[in-house]
Amino acid sequence: MSDALIDSLTAAVQARPDDLPLRLHLAELLVAAGRGAEAIGHVAQVLSRDPDNAAARGLMASALASPAETGTAAEPSGPAEAPAPPATPAPPAATPAQPGGVDWTAMEQQFGDVVPPRFARAGDEPEPVAGDADRSFDVERSTVTLADVGGMAEVKKRLEVSFLGPLRNPKLRSLFGKSLRGGLLLYGPPGCGKTFLARAVAGEMGAAFISLSITDVLNMWVGSSERNLHDLFESARGHAPCVLFLDEIDALGHKRSQLHSSAMRTVVNQLLTELDGVQGGNEGVFVLAATNAPWDVDSALRRPGRLDRTVLVLPPDGPARAAVLEYHLRDRPVAGIDLAAVAAATENFSGADLAHLCETAAEYAMRDSIATGEIRMINQADMLAAAREVRPSTDAWFTTARNVAMFANQSGEYDDLAAYLKKRKSR
Missing domain, CATH: 1.10.8.60 (Helicase, Ruva Protein; domain 3)
Incomplete structure (x- = not known):
């Protein structure tokens, strides 16, 4: 087998790590060339993303057996000696009921330091119950109210119209057809009380409060981040009325055009789906998001029906x-x-x-x-x-915000910021 061909395929796999057929073909050539140890890592990558791939399973068995066969053939001739006992017990024969004729449990035990086990169990710990939406998220009851928030008269007025008024006046809400749902984006310099304000809204409403950061969602396994996000919204729906606070939304809902990771793009898509309430009604779920960089938030998140209202949270007067x-x-x-x-x-x-x-x-x-x-x-x-x-730590933020208000405000979404900067300059 030509080493040049293997080297070329290796470079191609490095350039296209998500191309599983190409990775599997490289592993086949490595096994055929007697380089099973190198093939194991590539096959493990395929199995981690496609556990039921029969070709990958068979190739893994060949790759695991390849080093032993190569080592036996390369033994120098010499005086006949009694064979040394193997360092590890040979795996038991596979049962016909298992796909591919390989006992994967035995393989995991023998080669656990080479290929991580597909599933891990902590003793006799039972499997997570499907639909247990609160397994990772803390549902709180906030004790602070808007009376505890100093200043912010304009912000409080906007919150009253968007959230608090409809909740306190059900008949009026019904008359005007105002739904018990909504999304509000709080933005402004860091440290100006956006998180505290969200807790105060929940306390004012007597609603449940769930706070989410990017570390609660992102997971290294494919599909797990999207499931975590869905579980979060299911928990909020199950505790309605509920204020769902998405902190640092620019990290979770970054502009997809600037993302190089396909996994992060699917997370943003899942967030859009949950905000629309496609898989479950969002009645009674009030979404508050906070960011220091609204210009980095995907525009689809800010369209009507999602985070359609924006409030600038300024330094206190x-x-x-x-x-x-x-x-x-x-x-x-x-x-x-x-x-x-x-x-x-x-x-x-x-x-x-x-x-x-x-x-x-x-x-x-x-x-x-x-x-x-x-x-x-x-x-x-x-x-x-x-x-x-x-x-003051806000000076650096206002330097960036001034550029945005001057050169990236064609749609008028930063008019309130531009007005404040003009007022601040005139002081």
Whole structure:
């Protein structure tokens, strides 16, 4: 067998790793050339994606047997010696009932360090029950409400119209034909309270709350990510009314035109299907998604009927900053703090920045207490010094957002962002 042909096929498989027939053909040539150890990895790749492939199973048996046969033929001649016992017991004869005439259980035990077993069991653990939608997702009951959210008057007004009003007024909802479903995309700089706002909506509605991140969905096995996503929506439907929060939606629903992975494209397609409620009605399921990069979200996710409403969540204004500062100082020893003055010195700070500011001021007071041996309270000087040290983290986001609002707003979807940037520039 020509090594040049095998090398060419190997390069072709590396360029097209999902071409299973090509990979199987390469494995056949490797086995024929007595290179069974190299063929095992390729056949294992085929079996992991197509476990019932009879040709691949037979080829795996040949590949596993190939090294032993080659090693026997290559033994040098010498004095007759009693054959050494094999290092591992020979696999038992295959039963005719098994496809391909191979006992795969015995093969997995003997060559477990070469080919991973197709299925793993933890002792006598029973199989997962089909339809158990809550096996991976925590359904919570939020205790915070919109009253706990400082500022954000425009955001609260939009949430009232989109979600809360229809739920509280069933007769009016019926009169105007408003369904108990909907999708809202929250976007803005990081650390401005998008996740906290979603929890507050669930608490205001008295609804169940399910939070999802990309790590809850993605799985290395083909089809598992789509099933996880379906199970998530089934869990939300089973607990309606329910607020389903999709955090970092730009990672889960990235523009398909920019994705090089076919697996991720199918995940986005599955998300579109679930938002449409094709396999199950979404009545009573309120989808809130959050992102720092709405320009990276696939446009199909934002069409009417899906995440059709968009709300810009901005850094807190002056009164909201004072409320956030008061919240983070409530359990700390403070004296003589002028919240309005500190709020005025923290323009463009996000909620996370303000929390870090309070932490920094506490460090100043604690450091002095350790140095002098006398405990003192956190004072106004500590807060203002921390305000000078901590820089707002939103500046980098607004630099990117300004380019989007100026050059990629032909559809008008970022008009609210453009208006805010114009107002901010005029200050």
